[in-house]
Amino acid sequence: MHAGGLPVPPPICISTGVYDRYVDHNRLRERIGLELYRKNIEDMRWEEIWDASLRIQHLFMQATLPKQLEEEILEAIRQVFGNQPLAIRSSAPEEDGAGGSFAGLHESYVNVVGQQDILKKIKKVWASLWSDRAILYRQELRLEILRSRMAVVIQPFVAGDVSGVLFTRSPFDESQMVLEAVHGINQGLVDGEVEPDRWLIDRKTGKVAKHTRPEQRDLVLLGGEAGGVRRSRLDQDRRNSPPLDTRAIEELVQLGVEVERVFGAGQDIEWTFVQGSPVLLQSRPITAGRAGDAADKRSWYLSLTRSYDNLVSLRERIACTLIPQMDDDAEHLSQLNLEELSDAELALEIERRFDLNEKWTSVYWSDFIPFAHGVRLFGEVYNEVVEPRDPFEFVSLLCGQKMLSTRRNELLLRCARIAAKSDHILEHLKRGVIDGIEDSEFQASIHSLRHHFSTDAAGIGVPGSVGEIIAAMILQYTYLENGSSRKPGNEREALEKAFLDKARHTLSMEPAELLSLARESYRLRDDDNIHLGRIGQELERAVRLARQRLRAAGKSVGDTLPAADLCRMLRGKLDVAEWRGGEPATAQPPGRARARQLQGQPASRGMATGSARVITVPADLSAFKKGEVLVIDSIDPTMTFFAPLAAAIVERRGGMLIHGAIIAREYGIPCVTGVVGATELIRTGDRITVDGYLGICTLQKKNYNS
């Protein structure tokens, strides 16, 4: 662009060859390979890619530049820019390819001051080649991920008064340009922190077709005096006026046309105005928006990059409004005596409960799941500030809280202590029965378990299993010497203090507040499901009664019959429901192939050996014995009562934040997640060793013939 005569600050480029030197000097290439090829990348969930990305980016930040290279870079910068503040931008060679645009995928830094910070930011730009989003995007484009390289462009930092982005062709309408602008520097717009003014411009006439104002203009990002970015409030005058006037818009449109002519294709341009003149910051080719697969939640997850402020307001909404409302709904449902309803009323009640369950499940996805991002945000900040040896050290600051699941388990232990002293109770429990036990203290605890901790949700869809599972668990808990989760240790306190001390001087938010947000995010991630389970078990209670009534009236009703069919049958509008299948798959007999060692990722440290218990339906949990290793596809917090009994946990679903991993850390037992085919390749009774350091499970198969 500079060579093409466009108004661009003169750049210097650190080529991909330098990236290669850095990677080879530190022998990073195969460490990345081992991280990304633990399993087929198509089998990795977004959460697992995020975890892998954190580890890889951590490698980049821990690695060192060869001394000579460091001097060459600093000398070149000194010669061209002197001591000016700098903008340090990413430039991946793939960005020029026709396949896709990487705009905004990799990091860029503005107002970088001082040698150490310059070198650190260059490393961060290289590391951003391995962000979760960048990895996913390369994979979608079928690029050979391990061949990816990154160049770095360094320019003087231009602190404009007004900045923005210009798409010379709208992805939605080729005949229009899209112009977005904010007051101050454009870092806020690019990161999504500041909402811009937006103009649609007719390419033929160059006239504005539509101007959309932001909800409010209050935040402005400026260059900080000691480097970096400073947030400030806009003065009243500028709050009321759009960042661009008609003349400025015309100038930018003209510039857009010129840039397009130089590159010969539609461009995505970052620009800024300095003392009334437009300056180009960077330009990339535009690619058409690709239609994502709606069933693939991964692209949806990418939209989760929420800033701290959003998370703070989300916490407020979840803790003060949503959860109390959901608990109220559950409370209300639980107080209704369903037996008194007529069949038609019961049908209506099932529909009401079904809708409520749908509503809260959708809130779960729209609000609760995004809030879990608070944990990741904290992880990134912690690693930036503390630069720990272990990129997952931050997790130890989050566990050890009072969670609903661990409180429920303490209640189960209390039941077990009462039961151990009473032959009457033990005798009931051995028959798998909890009703009819004459002990008021015991019954009060059982009531609380079912009422507040959604224990009935674990047996959904399996008639008669609810009591059986609870009875079996309490019996097993009688063998526990100490069922409480581990207490936070001195180590955790020391880590917390170190983080708060370091963060106090570097963060734009209060570090203690961020930590508290992250802890709540971590805890709610687990608690949410138990709250939601209360609604689910109330729906199930009504459905169960409907099944009983219909069966008593001689109707044929399967356990998997949808609620809608049940309602029609209750109303006498359907006699025989069509059978839609849905029976649990039966395990195939073992063939010649047997797993010896399965690879996942380490999610809770430690090593343990035990007999495997594979859970394919929740009712299988009633057979769970103390000392066994739980193997499951994916576990819900309403089912984690087995955790104090388990030697280890293996889960097919991958990630550091899945529920199996969260509960395993609470009890200090090893956990390996993301094991492809876990429930098919491991069988109940196999002797299994779970290595929570390396993330592998080693199997000694039992003899199937004996």
Added chain:
Amino acid sequence: MKDTDTVLHERIKALLSSQPLAVLSTQRNGQPYSSLMAFAFTDDLRSLVVATGASTRKHQNIVMDSRVSLLVDNRSNREEDFHAAAAVTILGTARRIDAGERAVHEQLYLKRHPYLQQFCRSPTTNLFQISVSHYIMVTRFQSVMEYHIADDIDLFS
């Protein structure tokens, strides 16, 4: 979708097909001994054929203890092997081929290694058929799957 048995069978066969050589392990008085060998295999993966001179150490070892192990892998001797290479360990029992059944084994062997005709047909070279009991396949550095030809669960029984 193909079942695990079929997929693993195909993977092992593909790896064996891609490699002309295997490392053969024998032992004498508890001392392990490894040799690089040309090999051939049957489609059902139940048998392998190797050839060796009658005066070699490995020949003597096999005659004294027929239990053998072989290693076949597709490494390129570069760093990326750690995530990209596959290896299979083969356990089995070797048996010297008598003159009467030599032709069929020789044909299998020479089809893969035609350049070894002179060596193979020398009266001082013996062919061995290895009856495989287990394959143990390692991929992605630490993923291990076993393919059991024999019914024993314990590989070392």
